[in-house]
Amino acid sequence: MAENYQFETRCIHGDGGFVEGHPYGAVSVPIFQTATFAHPGIGKSTGYDYSRESNPTRYELESVMSSLEGADDSIACSTGMAAIGICLELFGEGDHILCTEDLYGGTVRMFESIGEKRGLKFSYVDTSDIDLVRKNIRKETKALYIETPSNPTMRITDFAEMRKLADEFGLLILADNTFLSPYFQKPLQLGADIVVHSGTKFLGGHNDVLAGFVCVKGKELSEKLRYTYKTVGCSLSPFDSFLVLRGIKTLSVRLERQQENAKKIALWLKNRPEVTEVYYPGLEDHPGYEVNRKQATGAGSMLSFRVDTVERTRKILESVKLISYAESLGGVESLITYPMLQTHGDVPVEIREHLGITEDFLRMSVGIENAEDLIKDLEQAFQ
Known part of the structure; x- marks a missing residue:
């Protein structure tokens, strides 16, 4: 049936x-x-x-x-x-x-x-x-x-x-x-x-x-x-x-791999001295962790993070090689986005800043590549 x-x-x-x-x-x-x-x-x-x-x-x-x-x-x-x-x-x-x-x-x-x-x-x-x-x-x-x-x-x-x-x-x-x-x-x-x-x-x-x-x-x-x-x-x-x-047809297998990769990257970011905050609902210290776990079966593969300087933010965007600096999300390819200029560019500055969408804030859509390769790409971009 x-x-x-x-x-x-x-x-x-x-x-x-x-x-x-x-x-x-x-x-x-x-x-x-x-x-x-x-x-x-x-x-x-x-x-x-x-x-x-x-x-x-x-x-x-x-x-x-x-x-x-x-x-x-x-x-x-x-x-x-x-x-x-x-x-x-x-x-x-x-x-x-x-x-x-x-x-x-x-x-x-x-x-x-x-x-x-x-x-x-x-x-x-x-x-x-x-x-x-x-x-x-x-x-x-x-x-x-x-x-x-x-x-x-x-x-x-x-x-x-x-x-x-x-x-x-x-x-x-x-x-x-x-x-x-x-x-x-x-x-x-x-x-x-x-x-x-x-x-x-x-x-x-x-x-x-x-x-x-x-x-x-x-x-x-x-x-x-x-x-x-x-x-x-x-x-x-x-x-x-x-x-x-x-x-x-491949939604379930893609999302499982993407989520697995996102969790690894979120944990790696949390241990980087240049990263001041990581936003990922799959981390236990996320304020919405328990509610998300109650109503969803996963945390997905979208994450955001904040770095210590605006200069570093721009360097990361211009230095990634495997990860593409691009709008959109959810595809098999990993993408990194600068929300203040891209997805939220039309939102007034005072509202963006109230929400925390500032010049040191980045969003990442994690794809299905090998997680270690993605981390290596981020690592070289951070240097």
């Missing part, structure tokens, strides 16, 4: 039965590179009419994502930002959304430009502080927007406590699950109503495709989001759907 399949099997087969429907028994999903589908007759349909609305390749990807996240529906979008964008259409003028203060900078940019232009209101608090969240809920608050671990300072938010507040005040919970993916964390099972992903990252896993997902609990939310999706036209292409589906 499909419900007995373990996560690793569902990464490859979903809930089962896809191959039976593939032309010629193709084991891999065919790429249905077509914009339109012929009707068998008047008022009749094959189930697919136009690829902006639905496509067989994309449908298989969406079905696998629903299986992995435990969602009633999953919607594959052209980018992670497109996924967030259609979620905003659930809200109207004057509605307030209370957000994790340490969010991906692109999310903040969308909220404060496109969202506010539409009359939505946003405020940001440390959602790891339950009392602070409660104090900032207003009568016009409609949703909590949570990212845990947060980007880039790796703060952890307790889903169970957020669900209690959501039930008390009648709020939706939207959660960005990009950093841990459904392999390590399943927010819908923990109390979220909607989960968003940048599928570009761990789900795709190879730094070669842009994608986004909205995973939903409940028919009503699904219908509203599907209507916006069809209308706006931010659907993922058939070829990109194929690439992400191919990436997901």
